[in-house]
Amino acid sequence: MPGQSLTVELHRVTDDIFRTFTWSRVGWFAYWGSVGLCGYGWSIAGLLWIQQIYSGLQVTGLNHPVMWGFYITAFVFWIGVAHSGTFVSAILYLFHARWRTSIARAAETMTIVAVMTAAIFPVLHLGRAWRFYWLIPYPNERGLWVNFSSPLIWDAFAVATYFVASVLFWYLSLVPDFAVVRDRSGGRQRAIFRRLALGWSGTAGEWRGFRRAYGILAAIVTALVVSVHSIVSWDFAAAIVPGWHSTIFAPYFVAGAILSGLAMVLTLVIPARFLLGAQDYVTVDHLENVGKLIIVMSLILTYSYVMEAIFSVRDDRPFTRSTFLFRVTGDFWPLFWTTIACVSLVPLSLFRRRVRRSLTALFCISLLINVGMWCERLMTIVTSLAHDFDPSVWGTYRPSVFEWTIVGGSISWFLFWYLLLIGHIPAVPIAETKQNLLESHRG
Amino acid sequence: MADPARGRSAGVLAVFDDRRRLLNAIHTARMAHIEPVTAFAPAYDEELVEAAAGPSRTIGAMALGGAIAGCIAGFALTIWTTAQWPTLIVGGKPLLSIPPFVLIAFETTILMASLGAVAAFLRRAAVSRRDSPAGHEPAFTDAHFGLLMRCDGARIPEAIELVREAGALQWRVV
Structure with a gap:
């Protein structure tokens, strides 16, 4: 029977992916143990935040002139991590890169959780956190004089839009998969997934609508990949601070965001494919492709670093040159050289095929890239503030235990929500995997 | 039956x-x-969809409609809000400054376009289900x-x- 082999393969896809979120007893304990541990981690950070609200921002290392430190660095870092999820799921979708299917769900979920994590930090940075809603622009009912020319207001719009569009994009791709789970489960799980599947029955009309809406959303979200991190970069570039006031910042930030996000995808997916037993779907070939993208992004960033150095050294004004030299040789030189080592040099090892196909190497490189990207964000923010125009107000910055703990807690917060989400949805897109199968059968 | x-x-x-x-x-x-x-x-199958599904322009149209509404809303919010304090001095810059407002209008355009596309998808799915109320078999999602x-x-x-x-x-x- 010609159709039987296809049917068997389609059925196997359903079975295999369905199995990724049905736990064995050991798996169940490991999963909930990890979730609990992460919950404990961010609870500790939460307690310190309460103490920080009670005592004020004096408990942080923030000072004059370094008024932005770990918290704003964390905001930029997590927003950057979010970008790669969209890059993998939307841009590669528009380019018909079929291999993206296997990691798209993990990347999209990462996007949502990373934006959730990033959005906390502007609030954490507020002395009076309960007035966070002042960040949200609305007509001038309270005499706040919302300044629509301020990049901080652009940020509020950009991040909110990015979150909503990413959630819609993520949920839309899940609707057919929720229907698969609904039709294979019973009891309370079935009742939940019946609601989530929105009555999906797989008609040709539904598929046409799905395809069209998904394509439109992919195009829309692609525009956001470029715009959101450009706007985040303008938080800095719009200010006339040496080391920030540069036209290269927008593309430089976008490339950095995609690099850190790709690295985070590897950090999350490599262990997850073992834990979820999805090795047949998330193959070494797929991870190798992520490695190739990392090389491209790393080279773009290295080019940006070189250009920034040339602009700074050849600048007629002494301030930019001075700030650059401060970055390279001043108080924060370890940040600069760690960035160069982890973002520009370490990824070069991926030119070797053997390294790209070694999961241990990929995992270690992905961790190092994220360390490098964190250092780069911190260096960019802190060194320019610490070494401004006027030598009489130059300063330095040492993060306090509050900042270390709260930023560390944000990793727990990120992993907590990521594990919760990815553990309760099909971790690999079922419908899209089947679509690839249908297309390969059609030739 | x-x-x-x-x-x-x-x-x-x-x-x-x-x-x-x-x-x-x-x-x-x-x-x-x-x-x-x-x-x-x-799963999505192009030939099958062409053979069995009617044309669909609603989703694109609603996304476009959302985009236009979002663009208008973005400019309206910024311009009307700014117009409430005509005497405010903002460092010599024009109070009603279109270039920064474009950024906000861009974001609201994107936001409303995505909401429009998803709303149209939900509507189309509901119409499709209404036309085939007794059609679903669990085997079809498998x-x-x-x-x-x-x-x-x-x-x-x-x-x-x-x-x-x-x-x-x-x-x-x-």
Whole structure:
């Protein structure tokens, strides 16, 4: 029977992916143990935040002139991590890169959780956190004089839009998969997934609508990949601070965001494919492709670093040159050289095929890239503030235990929500995997 | 379940394990003037969608409508809010400054376009379900394909014969 082999393969896809979120007893304990541990981690950070609200921002290392430190660095870092999820799921979708299917769900979920994590930090940075809603622009009912020319207001719009569009994009791709789970489960799980599947029955009309809406959303979200991190970069570039006031910042930030996000995808997916037993779907070939993208992004960033150095050294004004030299040789030189080592040099090892196909190497490189990207964000923010125009107000910055703990807690917060989400949805897109199968059968 | 003997308007739902047979069945049904209501598939299949789904311009139109509404809303919010404090001095810069407002209008455009696209998708899915209320089989989300045809009760045996000859695994009158 010609159709039987296809049917068997389609059925196997359903079975295999369905199995990724049905736990064995050991798996169940490991999963909930990890979730609990992460919950404990961010609870500790939460307690310190309460103490920080009670005592004020004096408990942080923030000072004059370094008024932005770990918290704003964390905001930029997590927003950057979010970008790669969209890059993998939307841009590669528009380019018909079929291999993206296997990691798209993990990347999209990462996007949502990373934006959730990033959005906390502007609030954490507020002395009076309960007035966070002042960040949200609305007509001038309270005499706040919302300044629509301020990049901080652009940020509020950009991040909110990015979150909503990413959630819609993520949920839309899940609707057919929720229907698969609904039709294979019973009891309370079935009742939940019946609601989530929105009555999906797989008609040709539904598929046409799905395809069209998904394509439109992919195009829309692609525009956001470029715009959101450009706007985040303008938080800095719009200010006339040496080391920030540069036209290269927008593309430089976008490339950095995609690099850190790709690295985070590897950090999350490599262990997850073992834990979820999805090795047949998330193959070494797929991870190798992520490695190739990392090389491209790393080279773009290295080019940006070189250009920034040339602009700074050849600048007629002494301030930019001075700030650059401060970055390279001043108080924060370890940040600069760690960035160069982890973002520009370490990824070069991926030119070797053997390294790209070694999961241990990929995992270690992905961790190092994220360390490098964190250092780069911190260096960019802190060194320019610490070494401004006027030598009489130059300063330095040492993060306090509050900042270390709260930023560390944000990793727990990120992993907590990521594990919760990815553990309760099909971790690999079922419908899209089947679509690839249908297309390969059609030739 | 409709009773074919009573001659009411009814239909046949057939299950296939091969998409090629399903496409043939759709073609044969059209030749016999039996209208396929819809086809079912476990994944997006371009040929199947072309054969069994009507045209769809609503989603694009609603996304565009959302984009236009969002753009207008973005400019309206910024300009009207700014217009409330005409005497405020903002460092020598023009109070009503269009370039920074473009950024906010861009974001609201994107936001409303995405909401419009998803709203249109939900509407289309609801319409599709309304047109084939008795059609769903769990096998269609797993690995099988399906065809729902509408015909007079008197033509039910003909429709069954049609899907049987086309190679359907099973069928039922709905």
